[in-house]
Amino acid sequence: AQKVTQAQTEISVVEKEDVTLDCVYETRDTTYYLFWYKQPPSGELVFLIRRNSFDEQNEISGRYSWNFQKSTSSFNFTITASQVVDSAVYFCALGRRPNTGNQFYFGTGTSLTVIP
Amino acid sequence: AAGVIQSPRHLIKEKRETATLKCYPIPRHDTVYWYQQGPGQDPQFLISFYEKMQSDKGSIPDRFSAQQFSDYHSELNMSSLELGDSALYFCASSLRLAPDTQYFGPGTRLTVL
Numbered sequence: 001a002q003k004v005t006q007a008q009t010e011i012s013v014v015e016k017e018d019v020t021l022d023c024v025y026e027t028r029d030t031t032y033y034l035f036w037y038k039q040p041p042s043g044e045l046v047f048l049i050r051r052n053s054f055d056e057q058n059e060i061s062g063r064y065s066w067n068f069q070k071s072t073s074s075f076n077f078t079i080t081a082s083q084v085v086d087s088a089v090y091f092c093a094l095g096r097r098p099n100t101g102n103q104f105y106f107g108t109g110t111s112l113t114v115i116p
Numbered sequence: 117a118a119g120v121i122q123s124p125r126h127l128i129k130e131k132r133e134t135a136t137l138k139c140y141p142i143p144r145h146d147t148v149y150w151y152q153q154g155p156g157q158d159p160q161f162l163i164s165f166y167e168k169m170q171s172d173k174g175s176i177p178d179r180f181s182a183q184q185f186s187d188y189h190s191e192l193n194m195s196s197l198e199l200g201d202s203a204l205y206f207c208a209s210s211l212r213l214a215p216d217t218q219y220f221g222p223g224t225r226l227t228v229l
Contacts, residue, residue, distance in 0.1 A: 033215075037220075044222045045159070050217075095218065102210065104161065105161075
């Protein structure tokens with residue numbers, strides 16, 4: 001069975017602080033995909049990053065960085081120098097390889113509030 | 117680039133009424149997915165279609181049905197609406213062989229009064 005756990009329900013930080021959002025996943029598949037989405041109050045799901053299971057290279061994109069560790073089944077997301085506009089709910093999701101059930105499995109989300 | 121289109125964006129219905137949500141996938145995408153996100157919840161997979169055939173089924177209530185048409189657009193039909201059906205409904209599309217490239221639409225917010 002596929003499962004994504006985001007243990008942090010809500011996080012509050014003061015602007016310019018760094019914050020890390022945790023994501024732990026469970027799957028028996030050897031090929032899978034991991035995603036992070038941002039959902040602002042307007043409701044749309046904004047795609048942030050996709051990682052496949054064979055690519056453990058960490059990635060940095062501006063103030064965002066991701067740490068993928070297969071050994072601990074984790075795919076954590078760090079925002080550096082947080083800004084008020086980062087306030088949103090962030091979802092981690094797991095996708096499977098083609099023809100094994102193509103739907104995404106979402107974590108329960110982490111609500112991030114950045115205080116000015 | 118063209119994205120997934122959903123209509124309407126907002127819908128208000130009374131209990132026991134019927135609602136139809138529409139989804140227009142990204143051009144050349146052959147697979148459509150429907151997700152339901154209740155208040156404060158994560159998106160839950162409902163159903164998907166590939167080449168107009170039901171592909172996978174999730175936690176879709178029997179009161180709901182969906183189909184994909186020859187132009188690949190999809191409709192989610194919801195009957196006998198209940199208060200608990202109030203949610204954000206997302207449609208996503210992808211190529212069947214590249215499910216990791218699933219793109220989400222902006223969602224339809226359904227409110228049942």
